Amino acid sequence: MSATPWMPFYPADYLADTRRLTTEQHGAYLLLLMDSWSSGALPDDDAVLARVAGLDAESWARARQALAGYFEIANGKWVHARIEREREHAQAYAQASSDRAKKAAVSRWGKKKAEESAEKPANP
Numbered sequence: 001m002s003a004t005p006w007m008p009f010y011p012a013d014y015l016a017d018t019r020r021l022t023t024e025q026h027g028a029y030l031l032l033l034m035d036s037w038s039s040g041a042l043p044d045d046d047a048v049l050a051r052v053a054g055l056d057a058e059s060w061a062r063a064r065q066a067l068a069g070y071f072e073i074a075n076g077k078w079v080h081a082r083i084e085r086e087r088e089h090a091q092a093y094a095q096a097s098s099d100r101a102k103k104a105a106v107s108r109w110g111k112k113k114a115e116e117s118a119e120k121p122a123n124p
Contacts, residue, residue: 004087004090004091004094006090007033007034007037007038007086008086008090017070018070020066021066022063024055024059024063025063025066025067027053027054028053028054028055028060028063028067029053029067029070031052031053031054032049032052032053032067032071032078032080033080033083035052036078036079036080036083037083037086037087041077041078041079042071042077042078042079043076043077043078044073044076044077044078046060046061046064049064049078053067
């Protein structure tokens with residue numbers, strides 16, 4: 001999955017939802033969010049999740065329950081609804097920007113070619 005190189009982040013929303021996390025859980029959660037942004041849904045595999053979160057197995061076992069509440073866990077995946085919505089929005093925005101740029105380029109270069117051919121004298 002190709003993600004944009006940036007990720008929208010809304011500190012007020014984040015803090016409103018995560019006040020009860022420990023400092024270690026905040027770090028783990030942010031790492032999970034960033035990996036989810038760039039790679040998509042996370043596998044429901046404690047070894048992988050611990051590695052992504054930067055925690056050893058014991059620390060992950062303590063943090064898992066608190067962090068799982070921020071994800072929808074189904075079909076072997078951890079899905080973060082907000083990340084998915086933001087990714088869809090970012091991809092739609094990027095596509096619309098690309099479409100506008102292509103249209104502008106066609107318009108600009110099409111006009112230039114038309115002007116150049118109008119200026120060139122016909123070969124006898």
